[in-house]
Amino acid sequence: MDIPFNKPYMTGKELWFLSQAHAKGHLSGDGTFTKNCAAWLEQRIGCRKALLTHSCTAALEMSAILADVKPGDEVIMPSFTFVSTANAFVLRGAVPVFVDIRPDTLNVDETKIEAAITPRTRAIVAVHYAGVGCEMDSIMDIARKHKLLVIEDAAQGIMSAYKGHPLGSIGHMATLSFHETKNLISGEGGALLVNAPQFLERAEIIREKGTNRSQFFRGQVDKYTWVDIGSSYLPGEIIAAFLWAQMEDADAITKRRLDLWKIYHDWFAPLEKAGKVRRPIVPATCQHNAHMYYLLLPDLQRRTEFIAKLKERGIGAVFHYVPLHDSPMGLKHCRASADLPVTREMSDRLVRLPLWLGLEDHMVDTIHQITDTIGSL
Numbered sequence: 001m002d003i004p005f006n007k008p009y010m011t012g013k014e015l016w017f018l019s020q021a022h023a024k025g026h027l028s029g030d031g032t033f034t035k036n037c038a039a040w041l042e043q044r045i046g047c048r049k050a051l052l053t054h055s056c057t058a059a060l061e062m063s064a065i066l067a068d069v070k071p072g073d074e075v076i077m078p079s080f081t082f083v084s085t086a087n088a089f090v091l092r093g094a095v096p097v098f099v100d101i102r103p104d105t106l107n108v109d110e111t112k113i114e115a116a117i118t119p120r121t122r123a124i125v126a127v128h129y130a131g132v133g134c135e136m137d138s139i140m141d142i143a144r145k146h147k148l149l150v151i152e153d154a155a156q157g158i159m160s161a162y163k164g165h166p167l168g169s170i171g172h173m174a175t176l177s178f179h180e181t182k183n184l185i186s187g188e189g190g191a192l193l194v195n196a197p198q199f200l201e202r203a204e205i206i207r208e209k210g211t212n213r214s215q216f217f218r219g220q221v222d223k224y225t226w227v228d229i230g231s232s233y234l235p236g237e238i239i240a241a242f243l244w245a246q247m248e249d250a251d252a253i254t255k256r257r258l259d260l261w262k263i264y265h266d267w268f269a270p271l272e273k274a275g276k277v278r279r280p281i282v283p284a285t286c287q288h289n290a291h292m293y294y295l296l297l298p299d300l301q302r303r304t305e306f307i308a309k310l311k312e313r314g315i316g317a318v319f320h321y322v323p324l325h326d327s328p329m330g331l332k333h334c335r336a337s338a339d340l341p342v343t344r345e346m347s348d349r350l351v352r353l354p355l356w357l358g359l360e361d362h363m364v365d366t367i368h369q370i371t372d373t374i375g376s377l
């Protein structure tokens with residue numbers, strides 16, 4: 001593939017920080033690099049506490065334990081999301097209840113949430129698709145009114161904001177991903193962000209195999225022991241050292257991604273006008289991070305043809321999210337609150353284009369090839 005869909009970006013400082021972690025000889029979790037990364041997240045996002053994890057999946061599982069959902073409890077979320085959003089709650093016996101998405105941002109449609117609330121509803125998961133914020137004011141109002149928790153799945157949302165508030169700072173908790181397809185990466189990686197004070201102490205314990213080890217190291221208890229359920233959710237220092245190199249360059253990485261995103265966006269404007277494609281819509285309230293550039297083709301047949309033809313030209317483009325409510329696990333363990341026509345339609349029409357740092361050198365050829373391909377459908 002000449003232009004792959006994704007190419008992980010390295011800043012050039014990763015090996016230097018890895019060698020420092022090696023030299024220090026502290027390889028397990030919560031050493032200097034983990035602390036640097038957590039402090040950076042707390043300062044940049046403004047969350048009360050950031051806890052690095054192995055993945056966003058791990059952080060979502062922690063959030064489900066913290067939410068204390070019981071078998072049969074319900075959690076509202078979009079069906080247009082990654083499996084981990086729902087799986088984390090199914091692991092606890094809870095039932096994901098799917099709500100349709102908005103046709104503009106492809107985020108959960110906040111106007112459809114209240115109709116999905118039942119006496120068993122405990123939480124809402126707001127997935128910020130493509131790093132564009134959900135309508136958080138409405139979602140937080142609904143949560144307050146019905147006494148529900150809000151968990152932001154900000155896997156794709158680092159360095160984005162809603163009405164000036166960084167994504168991850170608004171809900172009771174939030175989760176981030178540093179998987180190699182994301183804007184800041186450590187191969188696999190993630191973080192749980194805690195905003196509501198009542199979850200601070202327990203979050204640390206759950207991440208440390210259900211022990212109060214962190215309190216012991218701070219001298220708050222004289223021995224540490226097993227006090228709750230939990231697992232081993234913390235990454236080692238090697239991962240954190242890699243991530244630290246990325247965090248140091250976060251502003252430059254985001255700016256370069258935004259520049260690439262804008263080239264696509266400006267270039268495709270005439271095709272949108274001609275009715276050939278629909279471009280992403282970013283509401284004025286949202287500052288996004290250029291996590292993804294996607295196009296909406298008119299229908300499934302043309303989307304399939306488009307991806308196949310681009311592949312022949314050596315360009316990697318992919319569809320995104322087979323709706324969870326139609327998956328074998330979705331049918332068995334989850335429930336759709338109503339028909340989900342927008343989810344179905346967008347899932348059929350969406351195609352993600354390559355967007356990685358280094359694409360700058362191939363951008364002119366890439367956009368011409370894509371435009372040509374759209375013209376030939």
Ligand SMILES: Cc1ncc(COP(=O)(O)O)c(C=O)c1O
Pocket residue numbers: 054055056057058081082084085127153155156176177178179189190
């Ligand atoms: C919305 C969403 N949530 C969760 C995840 C899982 O992230 P991770 O691979 O870090 O576990 C992803 C991964 O792409 C995602 O897109």
